[in-house]
Amino acid sequence: GQVTFIETCGTVHEVEIAKGSTLLDAAIQNSIPGMPGACGGDAVCATCHCTVEDEWLNKLPEMSEDEFFMLQSMDDHQPNSRLGCQIRMKDDLDGMIVIVQDN
Numbered sequence: 001g002q003v004t005f006i007e008t009c010g011t012v013h014e015v016e017i018a019k020g021s022t023l024l025d026a027a028i029q030n031s032i033p034g035m036p037g038a039c040g041g042d043a044v045c046a047t048c049h050c051t052v053e054d055e056w057l058n059k060l061p062e063m064s065e066d067e068f069f070m071l072q073s074m075d076d077h078q079p080n081s082r083l084g085c086q087i088r089m090k091d092d093l094d095g096m097i098v099i100v101q102d103n
């Protein structure tokens, strides 16, 4: 499927992402700035913090407790914040728009 990553500075990256891959995987493969994934995808570093546009928000998998508490601990978390490493691509997420949050 296709995902559009938008940096907070406005730069847009449209990338292909394989089903089952995470947003973090796609960001790393496509060298998208702002998503280094420092913990390797274990929901403990929050460097993959992103916000997801409403249209796709309720199609996302539910948050694990780890993801929830990690996000709550961040000063800049928003109602539509998620950790990119916890979101795997599936058919109904095709076309999703994600804002990459600064660390």
Ligand code: FES
Binding pocket: 024, 036, 037, 038, 039, 040, 041, 042, 043, 044, 045, 046, 047, 048, 049, 083, 084, 085, 086
């Ligand atoms: Fe560390 Fe997602 S890569 S929380």
